[in-house]
Amino acid sequence: MITTFAVAGYRSLVDLVVPLAPLTVVSGANGTGKTSLYRALRLLAAAGAGELVGAVAREGGLASALWAGPERTAGPGAQGTVRSRPVSLRLGVGSAEYGYLVELGQPQVDPARSFFLHDPEIKREQVFMGAAPRPSAVFIDRTRGAARVRDAGWRAVPQALGPGQSVLRDLDDAGTLADTLRLRTRMAEWRCYDHFRTDRAAPARQAQVGTRTRWLSDDGADLAAVWATAIERGQDGPLAGAVAEAFPGSRVEITVTHGVFELLLHQPGLLRPFSAAELSDGTLRYLLLCAALLPAEPPPLIVLNEPEGSLHAELLAPLGALIRRAAERTQVLVVTHAPTLRAALTGAAAGAGAAGSAAPGAEIELESTGWGTRVRGQGPLDGPPWNWPAR
Template sequence: MITTLAVRGYRSLVDLVVPLGRTTVVSGANGSGKSSLYRALRLLAAASRGRTVRAVAEEGGLGSVLWAGPETPQGPGAQGGVRSGPLSVSLGFAADELGYLVDLGAPQIDPASLFVRDPEIKREQVFAGPFAKPATTFVDRDRASARVRDGAWRAVDQPLAPHESILTDLADVDATLELLALRRQLAGWRFYDHIRTDRDAPCRQPQVGTRTRRLAHDGSDLAAAWATASEAGLADRLDQEVARAFPGCRVEISGGDAFRLRMRQPGLLRPLDASELSDGTLRYLLLVAALVPAAPAPFVVLNEPEASLHPDLLAPLARLIAHASEASQILVVTHADALRTALADAGAETIALESAGWGTRVSGQDPLDQPPWRWPKR
């Protein structure tokens, strides 16, 4: 389980360290940093595929994702000046087993190069415990050089390019098991953010079905994921979640050349195809498939899952999330007070973000309440 999330210099997250529980609900006003926190998590997950540099470039490069305020925030109305320190966006997390952090900086390239949006990976560390420190760090990367602890520190005879990550590109026998475990953990994270339910959305179309142990991020394999969970022994659980939200209704999956999801509703002579369901109904079924998969993900992030849902569905959604948290760690970003309250009543940790010229902060968090964290020097 992830215990701490740390972000420095990314958008409004000037220096944010937050604790995470089994279920954590993040709320706050518009502009408080909720979306930045969500996007920072997606950047961390991109490291499992060696795509952190590309993900930052796709956001416009380091200059676009850096905190735009003063280097040292001074409160509302304070004006920025010339930065004295290095440009840096740092992301990291600590978990029960292994933690990881990465520090991204400005590229050192020929001015004529076309790759001006690519940041460079300056530092990376893999560690155990609540934060990185010399005694608990297994792998330490400083620019092109990396070293591995095997009793004592040993330099790795493999220079790393600025875009290469230790998670995907370091070839060292003593680090293989730790890096593989960490990469698999990150690759298993799931993000569900405003999945399309418009008329042409992939989840409304018949799809070739193969065994799908977890719903795709875009929900395109909804029918296959539902069928896989059903055959894995979760058919009754799926039926219960549907009936709780839509009394008397039941979902069916048809196979053949392509898989189709249909829903039987009271009073209708035939089931309705996914293409005929309302946006809210289809979105709720996507959430059911995401949270009742054949293989639970280690970490699931739901960004505003209440979107398009009728208020009457928020109570069943809270129960669905609470039940799913028995198998997966879940983080919910929400504007809905009713959903936040229901999850808090079910035992979820709650974090309220605020931002008023100082960068994003956790409301009510004193410095001593912040989890311990340490960023390595360059």
């Protein structure tokens, strides 16, 4: 389980260290940094897949992703101060098992000679045991092109790492290969879901060729295949329960014609089932959330950004119960600005009957300060321990 998530220099997240619980609910007023937190986690998942540089470049490069405010905390003279230190975007994660942190900086290229001005460079990386990068826990330490690893003592790795190469994917060192593989596989398995498309041409509305599918894709195209996988493995009970709770008397059926999978919803009072193409936006989105949260075997971490979007108010309580049920099996983080959903997830009583033994979610409320986002009520020494290494 992830216990700590740390981010610095990313959009409004100047310097944030957040404790994560089995179920964490992130809330806050508009513009306080909720979506930034979601996107920072998604960048770390991309780092696990070895795609961090590309993911930042697609956000418009470091120039757009970096904190655009002053270097020091707001006060007289903070506006317009000239930067004295190199700007960087830092992301880190700690768990009971391993932790990882990465620091990205501006590319050191001549603008007249390079096509790749949006490619950030990896300046620093550390892999460590446990929840925080204490010096004694670090066992892979990379500074620019040079990496060293620790077994009995520190030893330098002869390989020179390129500015876009990561120790997670590219370090050629037999002694640490098993650790980096395990860590990056875990991180790459995190599933981050944002707004699902439900327009007429949305992938989730089309019948699709299906194969056994562990987890729903970002666009929901494999909804029917994920559902069928759960049915075939005898794990569709929770899915059926979640559908019946939101739409009493309704049930999902999966049909396969020449390998093409289609999801149908049988609803009381209708003579024929509706296909995904015919469902309302809210109904389809709820079914997508069911498949995202209750696949046959859950991913290690599920992150949802504002899942309440376009759902009818009546569906928020069932959605809360659905999320709490998912959190009984795996770690879940939900970013929301719907008070009803927040209450359903964090209230000890709300949803408890429907969600069985699920513990209430831990709440993190973000607030804006003159110097970016902070966690409400978290003093300078309250957050989980975390120290960024010097560059």
